[in-house]
Amino acid sequence: MLEGAVLLAALAAGDPQAGEAVYSRCLACHSLEVNRTGPKHCGVFGRRAGSVPGYDYSPAMKRSKLVWNEKTLDRFLADPGKTVPGTTMTYAGVPDAKERADLIAYLRQESAAARCGK
């Protein structure tokens, strides 16, 4: 219970500006607007994992039944391989909870921005 409260507090405190710097680590594989080595991030909130049209997901991601929100993103970004064993996002993760919160806040902000068609 307390752990959940701490998580929610951290997520609520996410700084999108700091999150943009964290997102720069993702740029070899991802972008907001287009599918690259990884799927695009525009529209990620509320989207079922493995459902971006035109992106070739791993079977593991397609089967995951995750729906992306602050909580599931936080869990996945902390340890992608543990959260979705078999994912092609072969990345150790972002271990720092504040950095994850910042990154998620950035994704939330950009998802609502003009370049994401909003």
Place this chain on the structure above:
Amino acid sequence: MSFFAFSSPQVARRAFLGKSGLLLSGTAIALLSGREVLAKQAGGSKAGDVRILNTALSAELEAVAAYQVGAESGLLEKPVLALAGQFQGHHKEHADVLAKTIRKLGGKAVEAKSKYAFPTEGLKNQADVLRFAAGLEKGAVSAYLGAVPLFQQRDLAKAAASILGDEAMHWAVLRQALGENPVPSAFVS
């Protein structure tokens, strides 16, 4: 152009390539020397390593395509164009080695896409191209950093770290070219 802070771009390239060539040779040897230990990997861990290598290969193939976009943009001055060609060549070498290693491990190497989407509308001048390339290289450093601890086979982790070093040098040179601090911190993330 004097942005590399060497006596000439040619000197800069020679200095840079001399060092990175050593790194890549080491990588190629480590990955392709037919190590028995690779053959001894259990099926599960081998599949995991192949998955990591394929993600890296996909990103390397995309980097090759991105440098091609930069090279064909008509925005790069001659010395910068030559350097972009050298960096693209490194990514091709990375991709070749990764693909061969995947096949050696019994996996199927991903192939280059017929078409890549890049933000070409935002590339108006040489600095834009350099900044775009620097962003990709920084991302590559982070991607390899995040992949290194996941390998089951330590030789593969070592080889990935060697590629990471090469990407970091690319990133530093591109930052220098942009007039930014080439090495902004003691650690990468």
